[in-house]
Amino acid sequence: MSQIIQSVKGTRDFYPEEMAVRSWLYELIRHVSTLFGYQEYEAPFLEYLDLYAAKSGDELVREQSFVFQDRSGEWITLRPELTPSLARMVAQKQRQLVYPLRWWSFGPFWRYERPQKGRTREFFQWNIDLIGQDLPEADAELVSIAATFFRTLGLKPSQVQIEVNNRRLLDNQLDQLNFPKEDRGSILRLIDRREKMPSSDWEKYAQEDYQLTNHQIDGLLAMLSNLDLWQESNELVRFFDALNASGVSEYIRYSPAIVRGLDYYTGTVFEARDRDGEFRAILGGGHYDNLVADVGGDPLPGVGFAMGDVVISLVAKKFGCLPQKFINQKPTVLVTIFDESTLADSLQLAADLRQAGFATLTTNEPSKLAKQFKFADRVQAAAVIVLGPAEIEAGQVTVKDLTSGEQVTFPRTDLVPYLSKILATPSAS
């Protein structure tokens, strides 16, 4: 046991059971994305470090990404996010594309962070963007996609909520409270922390670490508790109107404390969380003014979000939304091998069945029938076909339906229609 080389810290082995969950998630994502008319794309997993250094603060990339030199000495990064690659892909063909662009992707990403609940070093992420429109209705479309995804998954508005804010609205409010523009970043962090600590601690923290006046603290608190503030933002009013019309508004609410990272978001921002607050954010995104700015290209606005596979899987599991049985497993039949003399007959029958479209197994070697039946049971085969000397001589087969336990013997030529009949009832939904 101790001789087995360990897996890399923060990575996960996907045994068939876990792989089934991942495939199921991918299918759901593909379904919802294409339902809204989005096209799938993919970018390289390896990128030059420069691609990120241009954008997301080089400290961040150097410390929280997997970076290495290739054999020629080039600095390569295992992609920690998709947006810079997307920006490049769009910039390279900026004049040839049809706008607004509606693109989605689901693939692996790597971040060199300390693994913990809901966070691994290697994870899969759904990215979906609408590029080339600067409209509240476009922002609403993305949020509507997120809500539709939750609904399709079976998560209820009482279980998950998409919380929305707007950076311009927030900025205006902070201007009115006389916060200088240059340390917006730290104030946003303070706001972000509001819900993570008791209010008395927070006020003390704001006074001592941030040197805020009582007036500013009161102003911040008033802003953060004003759930009608969105009405002062024309953008948000249109945004919520659009969502109402789309019939998903019960999944969405205005939340003045939502900030989202500091980087490229300039307008509406949003993130989805479980209502119990047990998990970290399920997905997050927002509106940006210029996707391709740092890669060289003409200004291009857009809106998008990203969702990692780890948290959504935990949430789906908690609320019982994972399917009991996974559809990717086709019912299989097992053809027994009676002895050496019948081996060829069994292999040939198995080949015929595969030709007819049935997922078919054999044991590849003769053994006691009991053993072969037990094996069939263990691998959850739907039926066992016994082809012994008696059947071969009579030109027959014996079929046992492992679900019902029924067993019949009949001419071999009737096998395909019979199997079609007993396997027709889908055991999984």
Add this chain to the structure above:
RNA sequence: GUGGGUGUAGCUCAGUUGGCAGAGCACCGCACUGUGGAUGCGGCUGUCGUGGGUUCAAGUCCCAUCACCCACCCCA
């Protein structure tokens, strides 16, 4: 980077003031030489994470180390 918790059979775990290494499940065999699940009987299973120390004696106490989990930090 900081702090806390956990490492014992394939799995889940128990193990008393330091005194023979355990249970359930799983697995294998038999009852049953052409039939799975259920039952009964029998059997297999260990570097107690690793390295050192204390002791007549360490799974148990001490030190170090590694891994996993949880929280902080961060979150593109």
